[in-house]
Amino acid sequence: xxxxxxxxxxxxxxxxxxxxxxxxxxxxxxxxxxxxxxxxxxxxxxxxxxxxxxxxxxxxxxxxxxxxxxxxxxxxxxxxxxxxxxxxxxxxxxxxxxxxxxxxxxxxxxxxxxxxxxxxxxxxxxxxxxxxxxxxxxxxxxxxxxxxxxxxxxxxxxxxxxxxxxxxxxxxxxxxxxxxxxxxxxxxxxxxxxxxxxxxxxxxxxxxxxxxxxxxxxxxxxxxxxxxxxxxxxxxxxxxxxxxxxxxxxxxxxxxxxxxxxxxxxxxxxxxxxxxxxxxxxxxxxxxxxxxxxxxxxxxxxxxxxxxxxxxxxxxxxxxxxxxxxxxxxxxxxxxxxxxxxxxxxxxxxx
Amino acid sequence: xxxxxxxxxxxxxxxxxxxxxxxxxxxxxxxxxxxxxxxxxxxxxxxxxxxxxxxxxxxxxxxxxxxxxxxxxxxxxxxxxxxxxxxxxxxxxxxxxxxxxxxxxxxxxxxxxxxxxxxxxxxxxxxxxxxxxxxxxxxxxxxxxxxxxxxxxxxxxxxxxxxxxxxxxxxxxxxxxxxxxxxxxxxxxxxxxxxxxxxxxxxxxxxxxxxxxxxxxxxxxxxxxxxxxxxxxxxxxxxxxxxxxxxxxxxxxxxxxxxxxxxxxxxxxxxxxxxxxxxxxxxxxxxxxxxxxxxxxxxxxxxxxxxxxxxxxxxxxxxxxxxxxxxxxxxxxxx
Numbered sequence: 001x002x003x004x005x006x007x008x009x010x011x012x013x014x015x016x017x018x019x020x021x022x023x024x025x026x027x028x029x030x031x032x033x034x035x036x037x038x039x040x041x042x043x044x045x046x047x048x049x050x051x052x053x054x055x056x057x058x059x060x061x062x063x064x065x066x067x068x069x070x071x072x073x074x075x076x077x078x079x080x081x082x083x084x085x086x087x088x089x090x091x092x093x094x095x096x097x098x099x100x101x102x103x104x105x106x107x108x109x110x111x112x113x114x115x116x117x118x119x120x121x122x123x124x125x126x127x128x129x130x131x132x133x134x135x136x137x138x139x140x141x142x143x144x145x146x147x148x149x150x151x152x153x154x155x156x157x158x159x160x161x162x163x164x165x166x167x168x169x170x171x172x173x174x175x176x177x178x179x180x181x182x183x184x185x186x187x188x189x190x191x192x193x194x195x196x197x198x199x200x201x202x203x204x205x206x207x208x209x210x211x212x213x214x215x216x217x218x219x220x221x222x223x224x225x226x227x228x229x230x231x232x233x234x235x236x237x238x239x240x241x242x243x244x245x246x247x248x249x250x251x252x253x254x255x256x257x258x259x260x261x262x263x264x265x266x267x268x269x270x271x272x273x274x275x276x277x278x279x280x281x282x283x284x285x286x287x288x289x290x291x292x293x294x295x296x297x298x299x300x301x302x303x304x305x306x307x308x309x310x311x312x313x314x315x316x317x318x319x320x321x322x323x324x325x326x327x328x329x330x331x332x333x334x335x336x337x338x339x340x341x342x343x344x345x346x347x348x349x350x351x
Numbered sequence: 352x353x354x355x356x357x358x359x360x361x362x363x364x365x366x367x368x369x370x371x372x373x374x375x376x377x378x379x380x381x382x383x384x385x386x387x388x389x390x391x392x393x394x395x396x397x398x399x400x401x402x403x404x405x406x407x408x409x410x411x412x413x414x415x416x417x418x419x420x421x422x423x424x425x426x427x428x429x430x431x432x433x434x435x436x437x438x439x440x441x442x443x444x445x446x447x448x449x450x451x452x453x454x455x456x457x458x459x460x461x462x463x464x465x466x467x468x469x470x471x472x473x474x475x476x477x478x479x480x481x482x483x484x485x486x487x488x489x490x491x492x493x494x495x496x497x498x499x500x501x502x503x504x505x506x507x508x509x510x511x512x513x514x515x516x517x518x519x520x521x522x523x524x525x526x527x528x529x530x531x532x533x534x535x536x537x538x539x540x541x542x543x544x545x546x547x548x549x550x551x552x553x554x555x556x557x558x559x560x561x562x563x564x565x566x567x568x569x570x571x572x573x574x575x576x577x578x579x580x581x582x583x584x585x586x587x588x589x590x591x592x593x594x595x596x597x598x599x600x601x602x603x604x605x606x607x608x609x610x611x612x613x614x615x616x617x618x619x620x621x622x623x624x625x626x627x628x629x630x631x632x633x634x635x636x637x638x639x640x641x642x643x644x645x646x647x648x649x650x651x652x653x654x655x656x657x658x659x660x661x662x663x664x665x666x667x668x669x670x671x672x673x674x675x676x677x678x679x680x681x682x683x684x685x686x
């Protein structure tokens with residue numbers, strides 16, 4: 001069945017239903033729950049069918065065709081709202097979890113993410129078996145690349161290469177979680193704001209949680225400082241792991257430093273817009289929106305042996321010396337893995 | 352137990368009054384308010400204006416005369432008031448007078464209504480606001496400032512008079528049948544401006560759940576603040592789409608300025624600072640209510656939304672439906 005057939009089919013059904021309603025055969029109730037559910041079910045079925053047949057999801061196509069068709073028969077707010085709604089629910093589910101994780105939205109973006117993973121950055125993964133099969137664990141990585149693509153790639157690596165097909169719930173920096181567009185995007189793809197309370201809640205539910213203890217010092221560092229780990233915050237991630245007895249899995253990300261090489265910063269531009277810094281790269285802002293395109297470096301993710309927290313007990317979280325020692329241990333593990341990978345790497349682009 | 356209730360004319364106060372009137376001896380219930388309650392309920396009524404200068408003395412005499420041992424304080428405005436000074440007198444100063452009178456009269460228990468919006472919707476809030484999260488509403492928003500002051504008075508009296516049990520229920524925004532507020536009216540329009548690039552989770556509390564929570568609080572009287580929240584939140588834009596609205600994204604600086612302008616010119620129902628609440632989430636955490644009052648909401652936010660919509664658009668007479676029917680006829684005619 002072609003896309004065109006499907007469009008006409010749906011529109012025809014709607015027209016028949018509206019006709020029936022206008023003649024009083026179907027009782028028109030307020031926001032018609034049953035009809036709404038049926039419509040969403042139908043759209044969902046259509047999406048599943050489209051995916052099964054290997055075609056791209058057609059929500060937007062259907063919506064565009066609908067707009068054209070509506071335009072022929074007179075245009076109103078109601079029809080526009082309906083079209084918009086159908087396009088929205090083709091890509092969003094009605095129910096999200098209490099952190100706002102929308103599986104359907106994530107599925108919609110997945111082809112794009114997978115393109116980045118397999119084609120653009122050709123991510124190479126080593127030691128994925130160190131991620132526990134089930135139960136809570138804290139995945140700790142170095143942060144780089146201006147925009148949080150590294151979290152996304154860690155998520156995809158665990159989802160694709162790990163036998164448990166687990167989901168990593170990333171804890172995103174406040175600055176990302178406050179920015180327009182990026183904030184709802186992160187929430188809907190399963191990230192939560194980086195604060196101890198969110199981390200603890202997710203870990204207590206037995207989730208895999210990803211953190212970047214370097215925070216903004218890591219993600220926005222200059223290109224000349226690449227692969228030199230910044231201070232690991234104040235060890236909050238270690239306290240989190242100790243309190244919940246979740247093992248820590250250190251991860252080294254190599255390749256993300258080169259996607260947006262920061263050669264300058266114009267903080268006076270960023271501050272009023274809500275960015276803590278405003279990066280200048282060879283392509284941004286010189287090329288405008290095109291400068292947001294990340295460079296296609298070759299990536300490698302190395303997962304190290306988990307560091308067990310069972311032996312310490314939750315009260316150890318109040319021991320600042322121990323917290324700092326563990327934090328330093330994780331930091332040096334990651335730095336060692338990065339240095340090893342860099343020594344073996346011959347090219348930024350081909351690995 | 353002799354119960355005095357303020358704010359019986361408010362939506363929630365009125366519901367609580369009706370529920371108590373069904374259950375209790377009429378002479379055990381006393382309404383203290385500026386307006387009398389519906390005569391059909393047959394409850395006792397003593398007029399009192401909490402904003403008048405000697406309100407605390409009057410209330411004290413009244414509480415002693417009537418031998419009141421339990422006070423339910425529901426006299427708060429859900430809608431922002433144009434007369435901010437009066438709202439301040441009632442909510443902040445009125446609450447101060449009420450607690451002063453209660454403490455002097457030896458009232459044993461006080462239940463106060465509050466709002467999760469008093470936490471403030473800020474980007475830096477934790478995702479789930481527990482009761483010990485500091486209250487940081489937008490400082491330019493008098494609506495929330497007065498309610499925070501009321502909470503501060505409650506906390507201060509609870510500390511100074513430990514023999515008086517003070518329970519504060521922070522309700523998530525109520526959403527359901529028979530409710531008409533400045534935020535439910537958003538769902539009465541067809542086109543709804545939303546801040547561009549933001550889609551916070553929102554909590555909509557079904558009024559039945561709110562009443563159950565009041566019941567649970569009256570049975571257990573936990574000390575301090577307790578959040579009363581629905582079973583699950585939902586995204587704002589998703590809610591608008593489910594309600595068949597047309598959300599129009601507006602850059603948030605424009606949204607603040609335009610709402611302020613419209614509020615000042617009398618077109619809008621709320622000032623611009625309320626845009627915070629559709630930009631950032633303010634989600635109360637319901638764990639304490641579950642732990643200490645054994646209360647868990649039965650409805651999700653989505654169910655509360657649908658309950659409101661079913662009430663608001665009851666049948667074929669809804670204007671939107673008529674338009675749709677007309678469009679359908681046009682389609683047939685052109686075909």
